Amino acid sequence: MALDGVSIDHRVMGGVPCIEGTRIPVATVVALLGRGLSFQDVLAEYPTLSEAGILAGLRFAANAVDERELPLRPSA
Numbered sequence: 230m231a232l233d234g235v236s237i238d239h240r241v242m243g244g245v246p247c248i249e250g251t252r253i254p255v256a257t258v259v260a261l262l263g264r265g266l267s268f269q270d271v272l273a274e275y276p277t278l279s280e281a282g283i284l285a286g287l288r289f290a291a292n293a294v295d296e297r298e299l300p301l302r303p304s305a
Contacts, residue, residue, distance in 0.1 A: 234285020246289060248282040251275075255286040262287070 236249045246255045253275055261271050268283055 232289070234282060235289040248278060248286050251277050251282065253278055253282075255289050258283055258286045259290045 234249050235246050235255055237244055237246050241247060242252055242254060247253055248255065248258065258271060258275075258278070261274070262268075262283075266274075268280055271283060272278055272280065
């Protein structure tokens with residue numbers, strides 16, 4: 230999985246994927262956007278974050294979902 234703009238370090242937030250250079254979890258950013266906050270709202274809440282960081286988090290989340298293996302159920 231591409232980590233460009235996202236860091237995973239067991240010494241930072243227990244290894245939770247974070248926006249690179251911050252302690253802001255990718256899941257937090259994605260959740261805020263999912264609740265309807267705009268990029269500007271998120272940036273106002275987290276001044277150390279950048280638009281590039283938000284986009285990196287979204288790319289990481291999209292890759293994580295894309296790489297997930299889902300069990301197939303046989304059709305009846």
